[in-house]
Amino acid sequence: MQETSRHQVTFSGWRLAQLSSFRIGSAMVEILATSIWNRIMITTLGLPATAVGFLLALRYFLSPLSVWVGHRSDTVSFLGFYRTSYIWLGRFLTVLSLPFLGWSVILLEADRGSPLGWGVAVFCFILYAIGSVLSGSPYLALVRDSAPREKQGLSISITETVFIVFIATAAIGFSVWMNEYNQAIFWQMIIACMTAGGFFWFLGVLGVENASIPPAVRRTELMQKARQRATWETFRQIWGDQRTRLFFFFLSLSTLSAWSQDTILEPFGAEVLNLPIDITTRFTGYWQLATVVTLIGGAFLWRKRRPEKQTGITSWGLIGMGCGMLLISLEAFLAYGGLITLALVIFGAGFGIYTFGSLSLMAVMATDEDAGAYLGLWTISILVFKGLGNFLGGFLRDLFLLILNFDGTVSYGLTFGLAAFGLFGSVYILSRLDVWGFAQEVGRVDVEATEGQTAAVEV
Numbered sequence: 001m002q003e004t005s006r007h008q009v010t011f012s013g014w015r016l017a018q019l020s021s022f023r024i025g026s027a028m029v030e031i032l033a034t035s036i037w038n039r040i041m042i043t044t045l046g047l048p049a050t051a052v053g054f055l056l057a058l059r060y061f062l063s064p065l066s067v068w069v070g071h072r073s074d075t076v077s078f079l080g081f082y083r084t085s086y087i088w089l090g091r092f093l094t095v096l097s098l099p100f101l102g103w104s105v106i107l108l109e110a111d112r113g114s115p116l117g118w119g120v121a122v123f124c125f126i127l128y129a130i131g132s133v134l135s136g137s138p139y140l141a142l143v144r145d146s147a148p149r150e151k152q153g154l155s156i157s158i159t160e161t162v163f164i165v166f167i168a169t170a171a172i173g174f175s176v177w178m179n180e181y182n183q184a185i186f187w188q189m190i191i192a193c194m195t196a197g198g199f200f201w202f203l204g205v206l207g208v209e210n211a212s213i214p215p216a217v218r219r220t221e222l223m224q225k226a227r228q229r230a231t232w233e234t235f236r237q238i239w240g241d242q243r244t245r246l247f248f249f250f251l252s253l254s255t256l257s258a259w260s261q262d263t264i265l266e267p268f269g270a271e272v273l274n275l276p277i278d279i280t281t282r283f284t285g286y287w288q289l290a291t292v293v294t295l296i297g298g299a300f301l302w303r304k305r306r307p308e309k310q311t312g313i314t315s316w317g318l319i320g321m322g323c324g325m326l327l328i329s330l331e332a333f334l335a336y337g338g339l340i341t342l343a344l345v346i347f348g349a350g351f352g353i354y355t356f357g358s359l360s361l362m363a364v365m366a367t368d369e370d371a372g373a374y375l376g377l378w379t380i381s382i383l384v385f386k387g388l389g390n391f392l393g394g395f396l397r398d399l400f401l402l403i404l405n406f407d408g409t410v411s412y413g414l415t416f417g418l419a420a421f422g423l424f425g426s427v428y429i430l431s432r433l434d435v436w437g438f439a440q441e442v443g444r445v446d447v448e449a450t451e452g453q454t455a456a457v458e459v
Contacts, residue, residue: 039266042264104124169285172281290345329413
């Protein structure tokens, strides 16, 4: 298969800093939607967490389209660019969605059953989801394009770490800005996200891509069709391996369990622990900051360890997450919030260790010749089940409230307890997986070629 030549790319710290600044806007909008708007809808307005969780999960359900968008950014020029135009189009839709976020609150605050209010909310998150899909894969590809091969994994890891750091920063900043719901302040936050987000999304990629240098691989139409015919057979072969299926189930269950708390964590703090909005908004910041610390620490401590031997590290991360979630469940049953910060730090620390280990395992559980297909399957598994986790947490909370006559302590306790059970179950599944045997059978994985693709899972 013929490929176009690629110009030599040099590593630039300034370029990486510019690309990382793109993540500031993403972090601000993430907190605005998943923390602030989420709590207003569920706690302040008393709307069902199932519906709210479904709307927040829309972008994850559309994640399989990321493969198609990424392929188009490899092969189809749009407005003279292969990456930048797709990114800007996606983020333009994100900016466009934010006023509808505020409008939905106004309409539903006046009438919680307003069809127009729910319609505006649905339209908002459809725009948000499409924007995320359009910009996600091309942005990661642009980060990879901007660095030499040996630095691509490092470049993507740094931009992802910056994203998590600013998630924590935005959570703390917004909690100070609005310690209790105020419609005027919420609109100020929306305008700030549109302005600052738009600024960083525009300048973060401006001039990075040289339109005269195409991506590394450019296939003719005939070659693309031939590859499309082979795709189904490739996936059948991958899925036919029991170890592949087991690893898929491991990723799916661990992701589902880990993210089932995302929609209900802050409402739990408000409804069971009676904490104000400025405190509950910091919950995400606490556990994700702990994730950053252990993720960076793990990369330093275990950087020389063979990725085939990361099973034990991944298991310990899951155990830490399970213990943290179990402690949150216990606090729900007791309606006691004295240890909530400790529980979130334990969960976040385990999440960082698990993330480091699982990314290494994803690189191992792939063959050289079909690395993209394997990693595409792992990526879809994680993003789809992250969305399902967002939805399932809200659904179980509502279901238990209905069954238990609106007993919030037991309902939240059972929901968090089931999440802990799923995390511990993931440890058992991983213990049944012969990672070393798979690695021996397929040969040494080219880490440099796959490292950047595995990091794309966290977008």
